[in-house]
Every structure is written in structure tokens, then in C-alpha cells.
């Protein structure tokens with residue numbers, strides 16, 4: 001770009017910003033104020049994307065291509081502004097424009113609130129996939145709910161988690177385009193009524209329903225500098241006019257307003273449980289609301305292309321179910337095809353199976369969704385009938401193929417009977433889909449050989465794997481500009497859209513000059529983080545120490561406790577002077593606990609209590625620090641990850657389906673200490689055994705130990721350091737004001753069998769941590785390992801994942 005042109009574009013951007021401040025926001029542009037100019041910049045950037053977005057959406061219609069519908073109750077897109085700016089390739093322009101107003105772009109970016117429309121990995125994965133669909137030009141849409149309140153805002157008060165309301169739309173977001181005229185009617189409750197059609201066949205219709213409207217709200221997702229902009233459509237609940245009129249006519253004004261407000265509660269708040277769904281009525285209402293609205297939109301688009309027959313529906317539509325949360329889709333599509341479009345059951349079922357595919361994200365038994373037959377029957381009476389009919393035909397079929405196998409019928413049935421009648425949503429998703437995938441090799445294998453073994457026998461080839469990925473745009477280019485620049489200076493920028501190019505870095509792994517530049521970048525990132533921690537917590541940390549990070553949802557299977565036991569062990573060693581010298585470490589913890597998960601909340605308190613003891617002990621000095629950063633979210637992850645030396649991925653083997661934080665760390669040059677679990681296994685495979693700190697029992701060991709004979713008490717008795725650490729916790733060393741406070745944690749380990757095998761892995765973990773420290777003392781070795789981690793992470797781009805879905809599951813190809 002020539003200088004005059006770029007000056008011109010900077011000048012016109014400046015004009016736009018001021019015009020928006022004055023005419024969109026109605027504020028005086030003088031003097032330039034941060035908050036107003038931030039919004040002015042947002043609107044100016046948005047203007048530049050809208051044209052591309054309209055054109056992309058039009059091109060779908062023109063090419064009558066098969067589209068992908070990625071249905072997810074959760075999205076965690078993170079902040080948009082920088083993502084949009086970089087997608088448009090106008091970062092320098094923006095920096096200059098705001099600089100001319102005496103403002104700093106990086107400061108403006110901090111004005112943006114994070115849309116927390118998800119819990120953790122599953123929601124963030126959906127957003128990485130949106131980014132990759134846009135960058136790979138896969139014709140697709142994301143569908144979800146526009147919650148008024150995202151995941152709760154976490155504060156730490158006296159070491160305890162407190163939950164605050166995250167009213168992220170309080171000040172309208174410039175990124176959410178509300179389509180006030182674009183609404184669908186959604187029905188609930190009522191009853192299913194049989195009637196005879198003109199040909200004398202028995203048919204059903206859903207009558208006497210209550211209804212609510214779904215309003216479309218769109219968010220743009222741009223590809224990286226390719227002019228392609230994908231749409232994410234989030235539904236917001238709006239009460240129907242009928243609803244109001246009925247009450248108003250009765251003269252019941254207050255009642256009218258009250259029921260209006262209640263019906264709009266559907267999209268009010270995200271449920272904050274990550275892996276243990278609670279069978280709450282409002283949650284099922286959210287699921288169906290979102291499914292019914294999305295299918296009306298899908299059908300509207302299908303009809304718009306003038307299709308003569310529904311037989312070609314699966315050639316036009318691929319629906320990916322992100323976990324079982326949208327699985328009621330299968331009954332909904334059957335209802336539409338059979339009741340409204342008058343297709344035969346058999347035809348409708350074939351269409352369904354060709355349309356849907358389902359991604360499973362967990363094997364934890366408490367996470368597998370079920371809904372009581374009573375609730376579904378009440379809220380969605382016609383859908384329950386359809387589910388029963390699907391089940392009847394399915395079990396009929398199984399009975400014919402495996403005569404006399406009552407056990408098999410019971411294990412495969414859509415209805416579980418052991419705990420009152422419950423509909424198993426995973427079973428519905430499996431039989432209604434053509435493909436079911438797990439999210440990492442090990443996880444997919446467990447689905448086939450343990451969790452859904454009987455289904456795998458029944459439908460050979462239906463189960464497959466697509467290992468998760470992360471978008472290099474957000475997780476390297478945007479989050480780590482210094483490293484991106486260094487990488488670019490030796491291998492160019494190809495990696496941004498083809499991450500396999502990172503392998504060219506391997507040639508520099510032992511180059512002393514490159515190593516030094518690598519270390520400088522990492523040091524710089526650590527200093528930036530230290531400044532952030534000081535600002536946020538008022539705690540000083542030393543960037544020369546080893547930054548050891550455990551950041552993810554707080555859950556027993558993720559074993560934050562194992563890490564805490566290591567910290568206490570180091571603490572005891574330092575205090576007793578039993579190590580000649582110690583590699584100074586700073587431990588970072590961050591993550592939210594589900595508000596009803598008491599054990600997880602107690603773990604947060606314990607981390608903070610241990611931190612308080614360690615940080616306040618003069619005997620420890622700089623050698624060990626523990627910080628818990630409140631309110632972990634996407635933009636906090638972007639600050640933490642580029643500054644990490646060590647990534648903690650220490651879940652009990654077999655329990656973390658994939659993990660994606662593990663990928664973000666390794667991509668940014670952190671080394672991993674981890675178990676053979678989820679995607680850790682595949683990360684270790686590509687970065688090399690020598691460049692990964694492995695410990696712990698394997699999934700098969702875990703399975704064996706769970707089958708009997710595991711005795712944590714015996715391990716406790718025989719390991720002095722472990723015993724000491726546990727005794728300190730249970731006798732109140734970290735809670736002198738309430739000595740029994742942490743008893744439930746120690747009880748879960750000693751009295752209740754240590755289900756997550758913390759004690760079983762303790763010794764190996766502590767030993768491997770010692771190896772970490774030793775390697776860290778050799779900067780050339782550590783830096784080499786770090787470079788080789790980044791260099792070999794090409795596989796974990798979400799572009800690769802999306803292209804696998806496109807080729808093998810959706811059967812769609814990129815637009816040209």
C-alpha cells in the first residue's frame with residue numbers, strides 16, 4: 001500500500017469515528033473520550049464488514065449450495081473488535097487513527113465486555129469453529145441463544161467464589177444486529193390431538209399450546225482477510241401479542257405484563273453447569289425454543305430455493321448437534337415432516353438420519369443428559385409421542401436382529417427406567433444421526449469400546465473421531481503479537497491460514513540467536529502479565545520465575561487438588577530447607593466452579609487459603625507464589641497463555657474428552673505437564689516425547705483401579721510428604737479459624753475412595769515436576785523444547801478440524 005492511500009484511509013476512518021460519535025451516539029466528539037471513541041471505532045469497523053457480510057450471504061443463495069447448521073447452546077466468541085480489525089487487515093490504520101485523537105488502541109480494546117454465552121471448552125470450541133468456517137469458506141451458520149445474562153461474573157471474597165450477574169447487554173452491544181421484524185412463533189405445552197385426514201388416516205396435531213416469539217439477533221463472524229463473513233444467529237425470546245391481548249381484554253393489566261415478562265425469561269440466563277446438567281424445566285424450554293426457531297429458519301431457507309421435494313433436504317442441509325443440548329431437534333424435524341408436511345414416517349426418518357450428526361463431548365456419567373418423561377410429556381406432548389414411536393421401531397429392529405437379548409434392549413432403549421422414566425438424549429442423538437464423533441482419539445475410542453459399545457456393534461462405522469482444534473487467528477496472531485511477529489520474521493505469515501507452516505520453525509530450535517529472540521518475547525509477555533496481575537490483584541509477581549498455569553473450570557476430574565498437593569509439598573520442602581535450592585515458581589490458578597458444586601467451590605477456597613499461607617510466609621520469599629485470578633474468561637486467557645512456561649493438563653486419564661486449553665498453551669510455546677488423556681496424547685505425539693512432561697496412570701489403569709482393589713489410604717500411609725500435606729489440610733493449617741473447613745476434600749480422597757485417583761498419581765506427578773524444574777534451569781534446553789512445541793502444533797488448527805467435518809461428515813466443500 002502506498003503512503004498517500006493509507007493516509008487517505010486513516011483520514012476517512014477518523015471522519016467515520018467522529019461521525020458515529022456525533023450522529024450514532026449523539027455525543028460531542030470533543031474532547032475525544034475513550035468510551036465514546038471506542039464505540040465510534042466499533043461502528044466504523046462494523047460498517048466496513050457489513051457489505052462483505054451481505055455479499056457472502058447472497059453468494060450462498062446464488063450458488064444453491066449445501067449449508068451447514070452448527071447448533072450450539074453455547075458460544076464464547078471473546079471480544080470482537082480486534083478480531084474484526086485484523087480480519088479486515090486494518091490494524092495499523094486503526095492504531096494511527098485513534099493515536100491521532102490522543103488515544104491508544106490497546107486501551108480502547110479493553111473497553112469491550114466479553115460475551116460469556118458459554119461455560120467453557122464446548123462453547124469456545126463452537127466459536128473457534130465459526131472462525132474456521134469463515135476462514136475456510138465453508139457455507140455455514142451458527143445457531144444459538146442470545147442470553148441476557150452470560151456465565152456469572154466471579155469475584156473472590158475472603159477466598160470464596162461469589163457469583164454476580166453478567167448483564168452484558170446492559171449497554172447495547174454494537175455487534176448484535178437485532179432483526180426486530182424477523183420472528184418465529186414457538187409453541188409449548190398443550191396436547192397432541194388425533195384426527196382423521198381426508199384419506200382416512202390417523203394423524204396428529206399439537207393444540208392448545210402456549211407460545212412465545214423468537215427474534216433473530218445476528219453477529220458477524222469474518223474469515224481472515226478473505227471477504228467471507230459467516231452469520232451467527234442467536235435467538236431472543238419476545239412475548240407474543242396474543243398472550244398480552246388475552247389478559248388485557250380481561251382487564252388484567254398487571255397479569256398481562258407479568259406473563260409477558262415470564263415468557264421472555266426463556267432467553268434470560270445461561271445455565272452455569274458445565275458437565276452436570278440439572279433437569280430444570282426452563283432449561284428444556286430453552287433447548288426447544290432454540291431448536292424450533294432454528295428449524296423454522298432452516299425450512300424457510302430451504303423453501304426459498306424452491307425445492308419440489310423433501311427428498312433433497314439432506315443434500316441442502318447438514319445439521320451438527322453440539323452435544324445433546326439440541327438433540328430434541330430430531331423429534332422436531334420428525335414432527336414437521338410427518339405432521340406438517342405429511343411425509344410417511346419411513347421417509348421422514350430417512351431424511352432425519354441423513355441430516356443430523358452429533359458430537360459427544362464427555363464420558364462422565366453425570367454429564368449425560370436425560371429428561372423425565374413426565375416433563376417432556378407436559379411441555380412437548382407431541383414430541384414425547386414421537387420419541388416413543390422412534391423407540392418402538394428401534395427396539396423392534398434390535399429385537400429382530402438379536403432375539404432374546406432383553407439386556408440389550410434395556411441398555412439401548414431411549415427410555416431409562418431405573419430412576420423414574422427418563423429420556424436419554426444421547427441415545428436419541430445417536431440413532432437419529434448418520435455420524436457420531438468424539439473430540440480426540442482416546443475419547444472416540446472410549447465411546448466405541450465402553451460408553452456406546454452396543455451402539456457401535458449395531459451401527460458399524462457410525463462412530464468416528466474429529467480431534468478438536470483452536471483458531472490460530474485468536475490464539476496466536478491476536479493473543480500473542482510479539483511471538484507472531486518473531487515467527488513471521490523467519491517463516492512469513494502463511495501459518496495464519498495454514499498452521500502446518502509452523503513446522504519450518506523447527507530448523508531454528510537450536511539457533512542461539514533465534515533462541516534469544518524467543519526468550520525475549522516470552523520474557524516480555526511475562527512482564528505484561530505481571531503488570532496485569534499487579535493492577536488487578538495488587539500482588540507483585542516476579543517475571544523471572546517459572547510461570548506454572550492451571551486455568552480451566554474447577555472440577556474434581558481436572559484435579560486442581562493434585563496441583564495444590566504439589567504446591568504444599570514444595571512449600572514444606574522450602575520451609576524445612578530440605579532442597580539445596582529451588583527453582584522459583586509462580587502458580588496461576590483461574591476458573592469458575594458451578595454455583596451448586598460445593599466441592600469445587602471448596603477447592604477454590606483451598607487454593608486461596610494455601611496461597612495466603614505461602615505468599616505471606618517470609619521463609620518462602622520469592623521462591624513460591626500462588627495467585628488465583630478471578631473471573632476467568634476468553635480475554636483473560638488471551639493474557640495468561642502467552643506468558644506461561646508450564647501448562648497443567650493433569651486430569652484423570654479417560655475423563656477429559658479433549659481439552660483445548662492444552663492446545664493454546666503448546667501453540668504459544670508453553671511446555672505441558674500432563675496425563676495420557678484427551679488431546680494431550682496427540683499433542684505429545686506431535687511435539688515429541690522429549691518435549692512433554694508425562695506422568696500418571698493410563699486410562700486402562702484407571703479402568704482397572706475402578707474395578708476394585710484401589711486403596712488410597714495405603715498410599716497416604718506410605719508417602720511421608722503426601723501424608724504431611726494432607727494432614728495440614730485436614731487439621732486446619734490453612735484454615736486456623738475453622739480447622740475442619742477442608743475436611744470434605746480430604747474425606748473425598750481418604751474416606752470416600754478417591755474416585756479421581758489423586759493419590760495414585762501424586763508421587764509420579766511430584767517427580768515429574770522436579771524434572772520440569774531441572775529442565776527450566778537449562779535455558780537452551782527449555783527454549784529448544786518450547787520452540788519445538790510451537791513448531792509442531794500445526795495439526796491443532798481448527799481449520800484442520802473443520803475441513804475434516806466438511807469432507808467426512810457434512811459433505812460440503814469450500815465456496816470458491
Ligand code: Z16
Pocket residue numbers: 119120121122123125273274275323361362367439468656657658659660678
Ligand atoms: C464442556 O465444555 C465440555 C464437555 C461437556 O460435556 C460440557 C461442556 Cl460445557 C468440554 C470437555 O470437557 C472438554 O474436554 C472438551 O475439550 C470441550 O468440551 C470441547 O470438546
